[in-house]
Amino acid sequence: MTDLPATPPIFDGHNDLLLRLWRAAPEDRDRLWLRGNGRGHLDLPRMRAGGFAGGFFAIYIPSPMPGGLDIDAMMDNPPYDLALPDPVPVQTAQPIALAMAGILRRMERVSDGAFRVCLTAGEVERCLAGGVIAAITHMEGAEAIGPDLDALHVFHAAGLRSLGPVWSRPTIFGHGVPFRFPGDPDTGDGLTPLGRDLVRLCGELRVLVDLSHLNAKGFDDVAALSDAPLVATHSCAHAVSPSTRNLTDRQLDMIRERDGMVGLNFATCFLRPDGRRGADIGWEPILRHLDHLIGRLGEDKVGFGSDFDGAMVPDGIRDVAGLPALRAALAGHGYDAALIERLCHGNWIRVLRATLGA
Helix, strand or coil: CCCCCCCEEEEEEEECHHHHHHHHHHHHHHHHHHHHCCCCCCCCHHHHHCCCCEEEEEEHHHHHHHHCCCHHHHCCCCCCCCCCCCCCCCHHHHHHHHHHHHHHHHHHHHHCCCCEEEHHHHHHHHHHHCCCCCEEEEECCCCCCHHHHCCHHHHCCCCEEEEEECCCCCCCCCEEECCCCCCCCCCCCHHHCCHHHHHHHHHCCCCCEEEECCCCHHHHHHHHHHCCCCCEECCCCCCCCCCCCCCCCHHHHHHCCCCCEEEECCCHHCCCCCCCCCCCCCCCCHHHHHHHHHHHHCCCEEEEEECCCCCCCCCCCCCCCCCHHHHHHHHHHCHHHHHHHHHHHHHHHHHCCCCCCE
């Protein structure tokens, strides 16, 4: 990797490092963050090695998948259609979410100035200019927000600036898409009345509403309720890989019309046209998705949303230290320097200015 470009820096739409650290023993978390252990996708040394400028750090409440099934084997052999996990009550979700928010702030405190939790696009830009890794606090699934929505004010005061109303399981706010291949994101009802209230309050607080994982009707409801740019932080193109998780051309057209943004997900099961998880896929699927997204959205509305520490990623990348190989693949595909810079961070900065403010 030493001969490959570590610039321009990459700002990323999604990772699950907080989940990995939360699952670790508390006494091990600082070591895993500051020095790493060669496992997972993210730690501070590998971020620096890969030219990782920062991104959205997800607060995500895990839930067991349905028992008695070999989920990995099913996803390795499409077609598949997995039952959604049960909803997670707020009493279970809220302590976990608070713990993850605390872990993110501790990461900032122990990093000796190398890592900062940001509240505005201006803060992210200053971090980029100064070589500091910038974090946006994100919530993937709003289980930790109760029906009175009061907790949203608390999480916002603690730094929350991006929220997806659902992961896949249903919430009191809406419905996510299941793990299904092949499939279409039009899988059920849209936002609930509480979900509509949540989107309106996010607009008032300038919290970005993430469309990744929402089903088609929920996507349309957010578009009707919000006047902000439409953003999917970590999604791929349904026209290339027909997963329920991927965005249709109709949805991409709506994102383009609303001056929004899509961060390309590195999860192999959403990249591969055959829906399998295998990581030995070369660069062609990534480049096909990028070409389709750029062709549909334009060069100023596409970036990356890796899903590091939350998914199997291509062997060509492997972990965050492999991002120089991605930059080299983009250049080898014929993308010029200006487009590569927009994909790496310029487009995210544009949409953050429009959503979070300067």
